Amino acid sequence: xTDVTKDAxxxxxxxxxxxxxxxxxxxxLQDFQRExxxxxEEGIRxxxxxxxxxxxxxxxxxxxxxxLSLTPRGxxxxxxxxxxxxxLKGAPQIxxxxxxxxxxxxxxxxxxxxxxxxxxxxxxxxxxxPVTIVDEKYHxxxxxxxxxxxxxxxxxx
Amino acid sequence: MAAINSVEQLEAxxxxxxxxxxPDLPTVLVCFGTGCQANGAIPVAEAFMDMVKEQGLQLNVxxxxxTTGCHGYxxxxxxxxxxPQDILYLKVKPEDVPEIVEETVKGGRVVERLVYRxxxxxxxxxxxxxxPFYKHQLRIALRHxxxxxPTSIDDYILAGGYAGLAKALAMQPDDIxxxxxxxGLRGRGGGGFPAGTKxxxxxxxxxxxxxxxCNGDEGDPGAFMDRSIMxxxxxxxxxxxxxxxxxxxxxxxxxxxxDEYPLAVKNLTAALEAAREKGFxxxxxxxxxxxxxxxxxxxxxxFVCGESxxxxxxxxxxxxxxxxxxxxxVERGLYDKPTVLNNVETxxxxxxxxxxxxxxxxxxxxxxxxxxxxFSLVGKVNNTGLVEVPxxxxxxxxxxxxxxxxxxxxxxxxxxxxxxxxxxxxxRLADLxxxxxxxxEAGSMMGSGGxxxxxEETCMVDVAKYFIGFLVEESCGKCTPCxxxxxxxxxxxxxxxxxxxxxxxxxxxxxxCDLLTWGALxxxxxxxxNPVLSTIKxxxxxxxxxxxxxxxxxxxxxALITYSIDPEACTGCRLCAKNCPQECISGxxxxxxxxxxxxxxxxxxxxxxxxxxAVRIS
Numbered sequence: 001x002t003d004v005t006k007d008a009x010x011x012x013x014x015x016x017x018x019x020x021x022x023x024x025x026x027x028x029l030q031d032f033q034r035e036x037x038x039x040x041e042e043g044i045r046x047x048x049x050x051x052x053x054x055x056x057x058x059x060x061x062x063x064x065x066x067x068l069s070l071t072p073r074g075x076x077x078x079x080x081x082x083x084x085x086x087x088l089k090g091a092p093q094i095x096x097x098x099x100x101x102x103x104x105x106x107x108x109x110x111x112x113x114x115x116x117x118x119x120x121x122x123x124x125x126x127x128x129x130p131v132t133i134v135d136e137k138y139h140x141x142x143x144x145x146x147x148x149x150x151x152x153x154x155x156x157x
Numbered sequence: 158m159a160a161i162n163s164v165e166q167l168e169a170x171x172x173x174x175x176x177x178x179x180p181d182l183p184t185v186l187v188c189f190g191t192g193c194q195a196n197g198a199i200p201v202a203e204a205f206m207d208m209v210k211e212q213g214l215q216l217n218v219x220x221x222x223x224t225t226g227c228h229g230y231x232x233x234x235x236x237x238x239x240x241p242q243d244i245l246y247l248k249v250k251p252e253d254v255p256e257i258v259e260e261t262v263k264g265g266r267v268v269e270r271l272v273y274r275x276x277x278x279x280x281x282x283x284x285x286x287x288x289p290f291y292k293h294q295l296r297i298a299l300r301h302x303x304x305x306x307p308t309s310i311d312d313y314i315l316a317g318g319y320a321g322l323a324k325a326l327a328m329q330p331d332d333i334x335x336x337x338x339x340x341g342l343r344g345r346g347g348g349g350f351p352a353g354t355k356x357x358x359x360x361x362x363x364x365x366x367x368x369x370x371c372n373g374d375e376g377d378p379g380a381f382m383d384r385s386i387m388x389x390x391x392x393x394x395x396x397x398x399x400x401x402x403x404x405x406x407x408x409x410x411x412x413x414x415x416d417e418y419p420l421a422v423k424n425l426t427a428a429l430e431a432a433r434e435k436g437f438x439x440x441x442x443x444x445x446x447x448x449x450x451x452x453x454x455x456x457x458x459x460f461v462c463g464e465s466x467x468x469x470x471x472x473x474x475x476x477x478x479x480x481x482x483x484x485x486x487v488e489r490g491l492y493d494k495p496t497v498l499n500n501v502e503t504x505x506x507x508x509x510x511x512x513x514x515x516x517x518x519x520x521x522x523x524x525x526x527x528x529x530x531x532f533s534l535v536g537k538v539n540n541t542g543l544v545e546v547p548x549x550x551x552x553x554x555x556x557x558x559x560x561x562x563x564x565x566x567x568x569x570x571x572x573x574x575x576x577x578x579x580x581x582x583x584x585r586l587a588d589l590x591x592x593x594x595x596x597x598e599a600g601s602m603m604g605s606g607g608x609x610x611x612x613e614e615t616c617m618v619d620v621a622k623y624f625i626g627f628l629v630e631e632s633c634g635k636c637t638p639c640x641x642x643x644x645x646x647x648x649x650x651x652x653x654x655x656x657x658x659x660x661x662x663x664x665x666x667x668x669x670c671d672l673l674t675w676g677a678l679x680x681x682x683x684x685x686x687n688p689v690l691s692t693i694k695x696x697x698x699x700x701x702x703x704x705x706x707x708x709x710x711x712x713x714x715x716a717l718i719t720y721s722i723d724p725e726a727c728t729g730c731r732l733c734a735k736n737c738p739q740e741c742i743s744g745x746x747x748x749x750x751x752x753x754x755x756x757x758x759x760x761x762x763x764x765x766x767x768x769x770x771a772v773r774i775s
Contacts, residue, residue, distance in 0.1 A: 021474070022473060022474030022475070023452075023454070023472065023473060023474045024474065025474040026454070026455065026457055026471065026474060027454070027455055029457075030416065030455060030457065057475070060476050061457070061474075061475070061476055064457070064459065064476040064477065064478075064633075065456075065457025065458055065459050065476075065477075066457065066458035066459055067416045067456075067457045067458035068457060068458075082378075082627075083378030083379055084378040084379040084535075084536070084573060084576070084607070084609045084623070084624075085378070085379050085535040085536050085541075085609055086378075087378075087623050088536050088537060088609065088611065088615055089536070089537075090761070090765075093760060093761045093762075093765075096760055097738075097760065097762070100738060100760070101738075120417060120458075121376070121378050121460060121627060121630075121631070122376070122377070122378035122379065122380075122381075122417075123191075123417050124191065124375065124380070124381030124384040124385075124417070124418065125191050125192050125195060125231065125381065126379055126380075126381055126533060126535035126536075126541065126607075127192055127230070127231035127232040127535060127541040127542050128192055128195060128196070128231060128232065128234075129535065129536075129541075131195075136419070137195070138191065138192075138194070138195030139195065140192070140195055140196060143765050144760065144761055144762050144765050145736050145762050145765045145766045
């Protein structure tokens with residue numbers, strides 16, 4: 001799955017912050033996602049051991065929830081909001097431009113591992129449509145002709 | 158300060174806060190909602206804080222400063238409100254700050270270039286309360302948003318917070334339920350089920366454990382009122398839930414928040430801690446003997462988790478797949494215990510209903526839909542943002558008076574309500590009152606209150622395709638009609654938008670709609686037909702134009718449109734040619750350009766960059 005060998009303590013540090021109940025599973029997986037930019041297989045196995053929950057169940061959660069990814073993501077994440085307001089105001093053109101310029105399809109990661117391009121169904125910032133989020137930063141009123149410059153300016157490449 | 162142990166102590170504390178407060182102190186309020194932060198509110202706030210420090214030291218002038226929740230007028234952010242002058246400045250930049258402090262805070266004069274200017278009359282409107290966007294509003298669920306600092310429990314208490322709880326704790330639990338029943342409050346999350354009835358049926362079930370839950374998994378694209386409330390007034394939701402828990406005899410609550418709302422999670426978490434510290438949560442709340450606490454559960458980015466049974470499974474640490482609801486969640490919900498799940502906006506209304514009474518609340522709205530509703534007015538409309546108005550206002554009033562009409566003077570075509578479970582209502586029905594029942598009758602639904610305005614450049618077949626595409630992605634795949642029916646519907650709609658549709662396509666769509674309505678397991682599937690059926694019903698001519706004439710009248714569907722340059726309007730500035738990714742625009746400088754339509758990929762970049770509006774779509 002990945003060449004990164006992570007020792008169990010990295011996962012334990014996150015797991016320890018939560019109560020040992022199944023209620024905590026999703027939150028822990030989300031923390032894995034934030035920390036490692038994906039949910040590593042080793043993490044699922046460790047969580048399964050500590051929580052005494054079958055790994056298959058945790059894996060099912062990993063495939064079900066959009067916020068979780070089982071494969072490594074790019075260094076930077078670009079999320080194009082495809083909510084209704086953004087759709088009407090030109091999100092499809094923003095997405096196409098990014099796909100064309102980055103040479104990657106939606107939900108894919110560029111070959112150099114720099115960017116992952118994702119779509120998100122409404123981030124609730126409809127008044128600024130169309131919205132694109134680069135890493136954690138929100139950009140409103142984005143335009144196809146300016147989007148690549150904006151991305152490059154933020155990540156400094 | 159230590160925990161507050163009685164209602165008397167709460168009132169004493171409130172008086173203490175009031176005597177320390179200086180209502181006449183010039184106060185700068187910077188909106189710190191997601192929208193304004195994205196538009197650059199943080200540097201603006203920093204500039205103010207620097208000025209406050211500097212000026213305060215040099216001139217001994219006291220200036221109050223706070224960051225608030227979302228004012229709802231996000232399009233014009235960063236927003237800065239000034240008190241006591243009641244002035245609202247729009248699109249404020251850090252470099253405007255010295256002028257604002259000098260002119261307005263100290264001099265009491267208005268900086269005209271920063272105030273609202275009416276797009277039609279060009280009149281300047283400096284007063285917050287007179288701006289058309291706010292003038293027609295009646296704010297109950299949004300009562301504190303934009304005026305209090307959501308990270309300060311003292312601000313909430315000073316504004317009258319937790320007085321509803323204090324009153325409720327002195328009431329009989331049963332009377333609280335009666336009060337909510339009599340208020341006519343209906344669930345703000347979508348279905349509009351009467352909240353009091355839900356509570357009543359939950360207490361009727363015998364159980365040692367009950368749960369109260371708040372659905373903050375606001376998934377309807379185009380709706381963001383719950384985000385705004387959770388970010389801007391988290392204590393209102395918490396107070397509502399404590400009252401509900403007391404009425405229902407519940408000791409554990411959960412707030413399920415979308416993972417896409419990081420600021421809401423942050424502010425709610427801080428608010429819960431503050432409420433615990435002050436004694437509004439935990440053991441023996443306000444000395445009443447009643448104990449209750451709330452946990453936050455973060456969603457995982459799955460739309461279906463807004464469905465009650467899926468949400469409860471997700472909270473329990475499982476995949477969020479819905480179950481068949483032969484037994485309702487008020488009987489067997491979270492961990493198979495009786496559970497009341499209400500939406501964020503519903504909970505935020507509860508403290509006011511208890512405090513001011515059912516009659517007061519029921520005096521607003523329509524016969525079947527009481528009170529006010531928060532709408533997010535977005536799409537092709539001049540003033541976009543959150544609007545709270547009494548139920549029963551007409552679509553036209555909302556779009557034209559509050560929304561300031563359709564963007565760019567284009568023709569108003571339709572509004573879409575209810576997200577992927579709702580439908581499109583055409584302009585000719587715009588005098589329809591907005592309430593739960595009228596919208597359902599018109600083939601749409603209230604949903605969580607997203608009102609998406611569409612103009613002549615919106616293709617209704619594309620809208621239907623958009624929603625079905627959305628639902629295909631979000632379907633959990635548990636039941637066959639939804640898992641397999643939706644992709645077939647998407648295929649049919651795609652064929653129509655690509656000019657490959659035949660007369661039979663519409664009939665096949667209708668058949669699949671029927672199948673989903675009757676056969677799907679949960680609300681996601683059973684309501685999925687609405688976007689398709691409502692557009693077929695009201696915009697059949699557009700379907701026909703795509704199918705018979707192979708044309709997209711709105712100029713949206715790529716396979717059916719061509720881009721060209723109007724030689725009259727083109728100045729030959731070469732900007733489009735320089736930006737065209739296909740390099741298929743040619744022409745000499747200062748002479749009209751042409752597009753090689755064979756190579757054009759219809760990406761829209763030329764139209765986007767053209768300063769002379771010379772690019773045409775036909």
